[in-house]
Amino acid sequence: MAAPSEGALRRFSLAVDAMGGDHAPDSVLDGLDLAAERHPKAQFLLVGDEARLREGLKTRPRAAKLCVIRHAPDAIPGDMKPTVALRQGRNSSMRLAIDAVAKGEAAGVVSAGNTGALMALAKIVIKTMPEIGRPALAAITPSARGDVVMLDLGANIQCDARNLVEFAIMGDAFARAVLGLPNPTIGLLNVGSEELKGDDRVRQAAEVLREGHAGINFHGFVEGHDIAAGTVDVVVTDGFTGNVALKTGEGALKLMRDLLRQVFTSSIPARAGYLLARPALERLREWMDPRRYNGAILLGLNGVVVKSHGGTDATGFAHAMDVAMDMVTHGFTQNIREGLSRLATHAPPMTGSEADPSAVTAQQD
Structure with a gap:
């Protein structure tokens, strides 16, 4: 089953960096398929290489029902320094997923990508709560x-x-x-x-x-x-x-x-x-x-930001999704x-x- 078009939904439970992690996007999609079973009413904005994600969702029907794809031409590598990611990662899957939270399109973001880049981008883009x-x-x-x-x-x-x-x-x-x-x-x-x-x-x-x-x-x-x-x-x-x-x-x-x-x-x-x-x-x-x-x-940010371990499998990524969903819903x-x-x-x-x-x-x- 193909993912719905982006215009079909306005507010997402979570934005997901589909290209972050050692085994992306397969481990991310497998984790989303597990998370979809646990959170059947959630709505996920899946950010990454559109062609690869659409192909991957064909064999993961539960995730496909809940995901909307947003194309991102780039991905931030695991060894990129945070300062470089801030300058050069504007079209990356991580940055566009974080942008969705900053714009109010999604309540939170989950990524298995570069930890330093995620923390730096989240603080700059989503910003710390005033208090x-x-x-x-x-x-x-x-x-x-x-x-x-x-x-x-x-x-x-x-x-x-x-x-x-x-x-x-x-x-x-x-x-x-x-x-x-x-x-x-x-x-x-x-x-x-x-x-x-x-x-x-x-x-x-x-x-x-x-x-x-x-x-x-x-x-x-x-x-x-x-x-x-x-x-x-x-x-x-x-x-x-x-x-x-x-x-x-x-x-x-x-x-x-x-x-x-x-x-x-x-x-x-x-x-x-x-x-x-x-x-x-x-x-x-x-x-x-x-x-x-x-x-x-x-x-402490104006949105939920969860970092999954880069080398985890579907079960681990699904758990990171569970944590993010708990924070959003409560x-x-x-x-x-x-x-x-x-x-x-x-x-x-x-x-x-x-x-x-x-x-x-x-x-x-």
Whole structure:
């Protein structure tokens, strides 16, 4: 079934960069076909090489019913610097998908393309919400008690107290929209749980959050081990610490998988033990499947921006689409504005909040 013409629809749930990612456009189209089953009433603006996309949709009828194609003659390569993408990517699939959000044609954008280019273009074109000093990169990670939201994960190396307070408000809104938590708990990552621990900016942010003006459930300070323990639903920190913590956690999960493989292949009795433990190990494998956590989110913009991992498959891309749809349908942006309005005059003054949009440090790929 051919995709409908662009004039058939006016407002799209999401714009999709069809040419971004290691296996585009096939992995994107396969992911859209899965997402179409989960979101049959959605409307997607598919941006990319029109001839290739029309041909690809012929074998993906569920996606074809929900997609409108917009031709883009170019694509931003994975190794292009953000500053170059800003200058030369005006006709790329990523840029045209982002333009659709800026013009109000779509509520959000999903891309598996160049992380730095996506973050830089989104901040310049869609722009940061007036109430937000800096957007933050967030993601969902596993814990012993369920999924946990972490932010910032690398968009801002240096943050002041006001930035951390804003991150807490955005993390609260995200946990409500995507994780479905009615009253998520928030923790500030620190070197100890005592109130006197940490530097001035962390203590000042904690003081503001404890006052409760932002309307969030602030737990207090948390430490590194609390992330995996699931002590809180949302972990807030600066981009430098968050990125290090994220990559450390990913490395620990990979080490655990490798050690389990070594243990269960080390001897004949061990292999027999694997057969007995296989059902439980399959459940563990599903729980640790990185595709379940695919989709980093740039929070604080005038629209939803979700970054899928460039090397993911259809299942992973569909999960990124799920995250974006949850944010759109649950009024994520409005929830942020409400939290900031409650904060009003009680937050510390914002200093040095405007960062160079090309100075992107987080690379999810």
